Amino acid sequence: MSKKIMTNGTIMTMDAENRLIKKGAIAFEDGQITFVGETPSDLSSYDEIIDVDGDYVLPGLVNTHGHASMSLLRGYADDLPLQQWLEEKMWPIEATYTKDHAKWGTNLSIIEMLRTGTTTFVDMYDNMDEVAMAVDAAGIRARLCRGMIGFGSEELRQSKLEEASSFARNWNNQANGRITTMMSPHSPYTCAPDFIEKIVSKAVELNLPIHIHMSETQSEVELNVREYGERPVKHLEKLGMFEQPTLVAHAVHVEDWEMDILAKYDVKVSNNIISNLKLASGIAPLPALLSKGITVSLGTDSSASNNNLDLFEELKQVAMLYKGVHNDATLIPAEKALQMATIHGAEAIWLDDQIGSLEVGKQADFIVMNTKQAFYQPAHNPISHLVYSGSGRDVKDVYVQGKQVVKNGECVTVDEERVIFEVNRLSQKF
Amino acid sequence: MSKKIMTNGTIMTMDAENRLIKKGAIAFEDGQITFVGETPSDLSSYDEIIDVDGDYVLPGLVNTHGHASMSLLRGYADDLPLQQWLEEKMWPIEATYTKDHAKWGTNLSIIEMLRTGTTTFVDMYDNMDEVAMAVDAAGIRARLCRGMIGFGSEELRQSKLEEASSFARNWNNQANGRITTMMSPHSPYTCAPDFIEKIVSKAVELNLPIHIHMSETQSEVELNVREYGERPVKHLEKLGMFEQPTLVAHAVHVEDWEMDILAKYDVKVSNNIISNLKLASGIAPLPALLSKGITVSLGTDSSASNNNLDLFEELKQVAMLYKGVHNDATLIPAEKALQMATIHGAEAIWLDDQIGSLEVGKQADFIVMNTKQAFYQPAHNPISHLVYSGSGRDVKDVYVQGKQVVKNGECVTVDEERVIFEVNRLSQKF
Structure with missing residues (x-):
């Protein structure tokens, strides 16, 4: 060359x-x-x-949380709360998804991301072979995982775990090293504790990090307390997840002592500020997370809840929102925001020896x-x-x-x- | 044609x-x-x-508050609180401004606005002849006013009032009707009551509306209470301002009963959501203002505090921020936001018989x-x-x-x- x-x-x-x-x-x-x-x-x-x-x-910017296939649902349902949006709009239509949807939805997302300067993205979804093939062909870089929702029969869960493991094994370090993988239970509210433990064991076996949605909404935190007697951070700590390198998406509803746990295990955070606003999930305690020394990166989430994948919008939003909310114009200066979109993004997916600066x-x-x-x-x-x-x-x-x-x-x-x-x-x- | x-x-x-x-x-x-x-x-x-x-x-979008000349100061000072930003950074440099600065700064702002779909803008500044000539030449539409800061000698105030009046008279309905004018005391904290009363009388005499900054920061409201025994809305009502058609910029710190006064007089509001966040001035009570039936439009403020004049950013921001802040994903749906940027913008400057739809x-x-x-x-x-x-x-x-x-x-x-x-x-x- x-x-x-x-x-x-x-x-x-x-x-x-x-x-x-x-x-x-x-x-x-x-x-x-x-x-x-x-x-x-x-x-x-x-x-x-x-x-x-x-x-x-x-x-190139690093987008640390998303679901590229879902771009087919851009503008399909707006101005609704998260649970209604998920249960009445997203999940029913996603149930009809085929490999064809994954292929073309992912390609649409990749165009948006490349056009707006994102060169590396994290993706958690299913039909991940289609996603990986699209990444390979487009020349973008990605850290990919098959997200597992633990509803249904034990057989179904087992088959998802096998699919996720073989995807993670087959595609790690492929496409000239542009594709790396992770293991991914969807969330504590969609995966029972024993299923999460199995996924963690598999991540240890494969020597791969973990990616999970966590504490996106207040109601999900309350459900966790009702079901398991603990808020999500403590719950996942007890299940041994954080012994393995972990990237959590959202972390909107985390208390001070929970941040201490995240900091202790060096858990990485993907802040999805625009998606969290649009779905009225809340506003993550970003200044506090940063002051604990936690690595916080930026994610768009899917274009069904954003509604685009232009990470420059997250970049400006993190530098604006906290100033107004906390009445402090010195919070998250421009340079810090840009670090979150670049080098901290690379750190959040354990690729900072290769990219991010x-x-x-x-x-x-x-x-x-x-x-x-x-x-x-x-x-x-x-x-x-x-x-x-x-x-x-x-x-x-x-x-x-x-x-x-x-x-x-x-x-x-x-x-x-x-x-x-x-x-x-x-x-x-x- | x-x-x-x-x-x-x-x-x-x-x-x-x-x-x-x-x-x-x-x-x-x-x-x-x-x-x-x-x-x-x-x-x-x-x-x-x-x-x-x-x-x-x-x-075309309608940008209802700004200072076009100030685009020369884009990125000159960021991540500072409003008063420090104004007093230590903006005002000293603005004191060195000449007609040349006004001319080229305004042209830069007009390029940004036209390129991003704004066809009508409000401007409050000085050297307004330069602004009007730039508007005329560029073919954009504008509602213009010479903003008066009441510091200094009585002679200085009088000369500003004369300049503002003759500008307003000379340029109203010029440029084939694309230019209209207003009278503009800068704010209650920079203009003493008697000066405001003089400006209001002149607006009545010229049959022109009034444009003013109001209740942008908490400290400015507190100052108003200390100096005049009233919060700004009541203070301006007492001075007779609202008998004349009035457009207030910001209205961030307004209480419920103050909104009732604004509604009673059909006072128009320019919401400057991004500037207010960036300067940490606060978050205006937009859902409450709208529920009172008040006409709320969108403004960028200047590119020194935004830092661009792309009103599409305000459009998205109003549709996002309140959902997250109030935990209600149904607030300010997309269509309402677009109305604020178009027809409500036209209503806010009394041009809805001509533009906005x-x-x-x-x-x-x-x-x-x-x-x-x-x-x-x-x-x-x-x-x-x-x-x-x-x-x-x-x-x-x-x-x-x-x-x-x-x-x-x-x-x-x-x-x-x-x-x-x-x-x-x-x-x-x-």
Whole structure:
């Protein structure tokens, strides 16, 4: 593979010093970053030189919670509370889902994510082979798991566990390392304790992390207390889950002492701020979670509850909401929000040795923003402009493992027109 | 002027029945709408037929509070509380402002607004002749006022009042009716009661409405009580302001009985949800204001506290935030949010006989969204997609008074490159 270098960019490294390099360059070869710094005067050793003329260059964003197949349900049901939305709208229609739905729904989601600068996403759903094949073909990076809902017969649960285990085993470190896997009980309120214990054992056996929904709504926490005598955090701790690396999605309704437990085990959190607002689930105690030293990343959840997968919206929302709610304009400054969308996202899925910042030796997963627009003027403060004034729609070029997957705002690895045709064909039958 | 018709659009009329017309058409001539309905089979009477092939067509958005000149200060100071931000950052730098700053800052703001589908905006600032000339040239619509801060000598106040009055008189109904004016004391905490009374008298004399900042922060309300023995609403009522049509910006800290006063006088409100969050001013009681029957519209405030002028962000934010804050996913549904950004915006500035909805006889101010993108698929519910998944960046074409001002995402009436050059030239001196 040839030696390439991007020159004269505004480089947001997101490294340990949060270096911002004006007139900076990033070089890459064989999918890895080989240089980050000021643009060198001698460029003769490079095969391809791309001058980005001041545009922002930053690590691809990491979306740590979602259900890509569900994009077929975007706008199918809005303005309803979570349980009604799930039980009356989502679950009945999802029961009719086939591999075809998973395939085209996932492709639609991948287009949205790549177009808006997400280069790595977490997915928890079923028909995961379809999801993995779509990830492989599109050239995006993903940490995938077959989410297990424990309702129904013992045979059904056993077959789900086998399916989830074989998926996790077969696809881990595939697609040139772009796909990694996890084991995933859906939630404490949909999986009985013994089923969760079996899944945890399997995760230990396969040496894989765990991903689970936890404490998204107040009613789910109350149900947990009624059924098992404990709030979800203590309940999962007792079931041994947190001995294994765990990423919990939501963590909206967690008390101070529960955060101490999460911190003790280094449990990672995916904050899904927009989905939580839209479903009226509540507002997670983000400043407190951060002050405990917990790694908090950002997730979109599915486009059925968001309703898009543009992580730039989460980026701005975390930097806005807590200021207003806590009457403190200094909370979650722009730089912290951007860390949550990049390096903390990588840490939350145990891939921070490979992605999440622009550093020599890491994977060449990065994005270029078109900043020659009014929204980015005057050029006072690039990180402020990116977080407070930018949009995922401004992402121009996207590279994963050094390969260009978005060019001038168009996906080059997925046939957008075909995908739009297929999702409308499928959704007309709902 | 020729007879034009847009055909096969998804028309969001925002009329009294909130009609959504699939395969709809809108015709216009001499700047006015002459037809709205299903696409006619016979189009032979039209000089120009534009087939938008399913794209959304809706009224241009109305941004009811802002300070266009301040876009030069985007990203100049973030993550600070309002008073510190104003007193230590904004006011000192604004004191150095010249007509040149007003001219180029306003042009930058107009580009942002037109590009993201705002066709009418409210502006309160100084050097307003520059603002009005920029509005005239760009072909946008605006309701403008010279905001008066009452500090300093009596002579200074008098000269401001004269300047504000002559501006309001000279520019009202100019630019082919696209410019209207108001009279504007900055706020109760920057204008003494007698100065406010003088401004109100002048508004009565000129038969113009009043625009004022009110109850944006808790500390400003407390100051009002200390200084004048009343909270701002009662204080302004006593000064006779509400006898004249009034638009208040913010109304964040208003109690139930204060809302009754606002409702009694039909005082209009501009909700500035994003600016209020970012400056940690608080969260306005929007559901209560609406339940009192008060007209609530949306404003961006300036890009120094937002940090952009894309009203689609306010549109989504009002439909999200209150659900999460009040634990009620049915609050401010998508359609209500869109009304706030369109027809309620027009009502808030007393122009609803001319703009805010697509109806025969109204002005041809409308926008076309590029919905042939993943974010708008599958085609379940256009208004949901627009509010929850859309972005101002998806606005493709913009018309004001039947004249195209944005074409394929580019402003055709303002030289974007020149404006970007000038704002950076000016801001380098800060």
